[in-house]
Amino acid sequence: MIQQLRIYEIFEKNKAAFHNRFRDHAARIMRTKYGFRIVAMWETKFGDRTEFAYLLEWPDEATKTAAWSAFMADTEWSEIKRVTHAEHGLMVGQIEDRWLVPVDYSPARERSLLQAS
Template sequence: MIHQLRIYEIFDRNKAAFHARFRDHAARIMARHGFRIVALWETASTGRTEFAYILAWPDAETKAKAWASFRADAEWAEIKRTTAIEHGDMVGAIEDRTMTPTDYSPVLD
């Protein structure tokens, strides 16, 4: 099992729209492509608002295939297109980290 940490810079001007899009659309479509969301947070760091979440994957190959499938999803592409027209850019910088447990790490589900 590996975990993936994603951190998105989000903007106060359209933060509510970002959260609605992730909650109502991205999470649902991700589930359809095999994503397992462990937890989600809003955080602040160095003067910016961030959205952070952790995904659980059985292995790196599954993670890569699921992301490719999600990015190619026509429904997701259309949602991103229409929300960008309505609300502008909703995500700035993105950080992506794959976290592999140490041999002494407690077991996480």
């Protein structure tokens, strides 16, 4: 298993709309159409910046690459982004994408993070 950490800069003025869009649309499409395994989601502050972070788990890099390509090309998702952008303005600023490689002594090397401890 490999993990991917995504961190999005979000804006206070339309934060609720962002969360509604991610919860009701992005996460649903990711899971049901493309097999994304979302481990956890957080909101955090970094200085003056509000961030939304989520952790994904993949069996391998090829699966991750194929799933992201398909999701980004999804017509339903493209339309949802277009409509919500028109209604609420820019909802995501900077995006950070981190590939998490477990060290040899990490429990994450031996099991899925979605499995019970």
